[in-house]
Amino acid sequence: MKVLPVLVFAVAAGTAVAATPKNPGELLAASPATDWRKPDPDRTLYMELPSGRVVIELAPDFAPQHVANIRTLVKAKWFDEGASVYRLQDNYVAQWGDATEKKPLGEAKKNVPAEFTRPIAGMPTFTKLPDRDTYADEAGYAAGFPVARDLKSGRAWLVHCYGMVGAGRANELDSGNGAELYAIIGSAPRLLDRNVTLVGRVLRGIELLSSLKRGTKPPLGFYEKPEDTTPIASVRFAADVSEDKRTNLEVLRTESATYKALVEMRRNRKDDWWKEPAGHVDVCNSSAPVRDAR
Amino acid sequence: MKVLPVLVFAVAAGTAVAATPKNPGELLAASPATDWRKPDPDRTLYMELPSGRVVIELAPDFAPQHVANIRTLVKAKWFDEGASVYRLQDNYVAQWGDATEKKPLGEAKKNVPAEFTRPIAGMPTFTKLPDRDTYADEAGYAAGFPVARDLKSGRAWLVHCYGMVGAGRANELDSGNGAELYAIIGSAPRLLDRNVTLVGRVLRGIELLSSLKRGTKPPLGFYEKPEDTTPIASVRFAADVSEDKRTNLEVLRTESATYKALVEMRRNRKDDWWKEPAGHVDVCNSSAPVRDAR
Numbered sequence: 001m002k003v004l005p006v007l008v009f010a011v012a013a014g015t016a017v018a019a020t021p022k023n024p025g026e027l028l029a030a031s032p033a034t035d036w037r038k039p040d041p042d043r044t045l046y047m048e049l050p051s052g053r054v055v056i057e058l059a060p061d062f063a064p065q066h067v068a069n070i071r072t073l074v075k076a077k078w079f080d081e082g083a084s085v086y087r088l089q090d091n092y093v094a095q096w097g098d099a100t101e102k103k104p105l106g107e108a109k110k111n112v113p114a115e116f117t118r119p120i121a122g123m124p125t126f127t128k129l130p131d132r133d134t135y136a137d138e139a140g141y142a143a144g145f146p147v148a149r150d151l152k153s154g155r156a157w158l159v160h161c162y163g164m165v166g167a168g169r170a171n172e173l174d175s176g177n178g179a180e181l182y183a184i185i186g187s188a189p190r191l192l193d194r195n196v197t198l199v200g201r202v203l204r205g206i207e208l209l210s211s212l213k214r215g216t217k218p219p220l221g222f223y224e225k226p227e228d229t230t231p232i233a234s235v236r237f238a239a240d241v242s243e244d245k246r247t248n249l250e251v252l253r254t255e256s257a258t259y260k261a262l263v264e265m266r267r268n269r270k271d272d273w274w275k276e277p278a279g280h281v282d283v284c285n286s287s288a289p290v291r292d293a294r
Numbered sequence: 295m296k297v298l299p300v301l302v303f304a305v306a307a308g309t310a311v312a313a314t315p316k317n318p319g320e321l322l323a324a325s326p327a328t329d330w331r332k333p334d335p336d337r338t339l340y341m342e343l344p345s346g347r348v349v350i351e352l353a354p355d356f357a358p359q360h361v362a363n364i365r366t367l368v369k370a371k372w373f374d375e376g377a378s379v380y381r382l383q384d385n386y387v388a389q390w391g392d393a394t395e396k397k398p399l400g401e402a403k404k405n406v407p408a409e410f411t412r413p414i415a416g417m418p419t420f421t422k423l424p425d426r427d428t429y430a431d432e433a434g435y436a437a438g439f440p441v442a443r444d445l446k447s448g449r450a451w452l453v454h455c456y457g458m459v460g461a462g463r464a465n466e467l468d469s470g471n472g473a474e475l476y477a478i479i480g481s482a483p484r485l486l487d488r489n490v491t492l493v494g495r496v497l498r499g500i501e502l503l504s505s506l507k508r509g510t511k512p513p514l515g516f517y518e519k520p521e522d523t524t525p526i527a528s529v530r531f532a533a534d535v536s537e538d539k540r541t542n543l544e545v546l547r548t549e550s551a552t553y554k555a556l557v558e559m560r561r562n563r564k565d566d567w568w569k570e571p572a573g574h575v576d577v578c579n580s581s582a583p584v585r586d587a588r
Contacts, residue, residue, distance in 0.1 A: 134427060135425075191579060
């Protein structure tokens with residue numbers, strides 16, 4: 001069989017532990033348990049679709065006010081009635097929430113200040129990637145999220161990589177509130193960085209969004225027929241779901257030695273299939289691996 | 295409605311021609327007809343799926359021997375019997391052809407020399423993007439395809455952007471032959487550049503591949519059940535399809551003034567929604583727009 005090699009950091013249970021890991025799978029299998037963390041259930045959302053569960057880790061270090069507003073909505077079970085995935089534009093985004101914008105937000109705010117960037121000072125430990133970035137002075141990872149940084153202004157921001165989740169907004173900068181969210185399902189639209197607030201990352205289940213039927217209404221990819229939308233059954237914090245019904249995951253710590261070794265291995269793949277190691281890697285090809293909790 | 299702005303170069307018929315184009319749609323609507331080209335029907339493939347047609351433009355300037363072998367297969371109607379889309383890995387590839395590798399190739403070659411790179415000398419007109427690339431000395435477009443270049447070695451190669459089509463290979467460098475092809479349906483896996491032969495680009499219908507059910511067989515995303523594969527009805531050159539049944543498209547010439555203006559506009563979006571123009575653009579965010587022929 002002619003195949004493209006494993007690029008996605010799929011971490012299969014039971015991968016043999018190799019003395020000298022030759023590829024990312026072996027490296028992760030040999031990694032110490034302490035290099036992995038369990039996402040905080042108070043920062044982890046479960047969005048239940050007819051096809052299954054989408055698990056989202058929120059990023060309060062980068063978007064505290066948006067995360068607080070989403071918390072208010074979720075705790076009030078706001079997404080459980082009338083919310084849907086209502087836009088699917090190929091090579092771009094899946095968008096969900098209340099498409100009508102008419103549903104009262106209850107205790108949640110209608111307008112949340114833009115959180116497009118934050119100060120570099122005080123941010124979580126940053127693991128800088130060794131290669132130049134097209135868009136920013138530096139790119140790397142912090143707390144498991146892709147981050148870019150501008151040294152002159154001293155600002156940092158989350159990057160629009162595949163699977164990142166953001167809060168849709170209208171033209172007014174403070175018009176996003178988390179009642180309409182999107183996930184990136186295509187080539188990283190880095191042009192959006194610093195123009196809209198990213199609030200987290202899909203840890204599992206992005207394929208439940210990325211494989212949905214595409215919307216055909218030009219130019220934005222909304223569905224033309226209401227029956228094409230995907231109803232959302234509920235959105236809950238993992239902490240509010242009984243333990244036996246949780247999706248127990250672990251994320252590789254992006255400040256760990258294993259992560260750094262993984263980046264280096266990804267820059268220079270040397271296992272059998274490869275002819276010409278890239279010698280470089282970009283931020284959206286360096287995402288933090290996720291696995292079932294051990 | 296809170297929406298992310300139009301990033302994809304969707305070219306809707308009837309967009310008003312603006313005196314001073316403010317966004318990519320207006321720029322394209324105002325562009326001279328001579329800045330567009332009709333893909334050569336002798337280099338354009340139609341792959342017919344139950345859901346519709348995938349239109350692929352081949353790149354003989356970069357992979358002449360693979361294109362010749364694909365031509366032999368297609369002219370013999372090789373894909374019309376027993377071929378399917380048999381692998382779908384999220385954020386990576388859709389792969390199709392003869393998964394069994396047992397179907398005789400007829401007049402086509404079993405092994406085609408690797409065409410991972412080509413000399414810069416003699417390549418089609420190259421429009422260099424102004425911003426630095428993470429992986430190569432230069433990146434840009436030639437003949438409508440994304441290209442990266444290494445100045446020291448004097449080599450150029452096609453880039454694994456969304457929608458690019460390549461020839462799967464086994465570990466042997468010459469084991470690709472075009473009987474198994476793939477299309478990129480996720481974040482650009484640039485690590486593959488210079489490791490496998492890219493043969494073309496999907497001009498229309500990539501969503502028919504990218505929205506397919508994901509394969510679940512770890513770690514490569516093959517389908518576990520035969521019924522999950524998507525049968526291919528036929529693959530034909532546009533030239534071999536009667537004119538009334540062709541999909542008549544135009545592609546913006548990447549050596550045109552309009553394309554250069556479009557790149558500049560994409561680097562610095564200034565229409566209403568935008569707050570912070572990116573100031574940069576990468577090769578996989580600069581693809582050549584495609585529209586219905588006028």
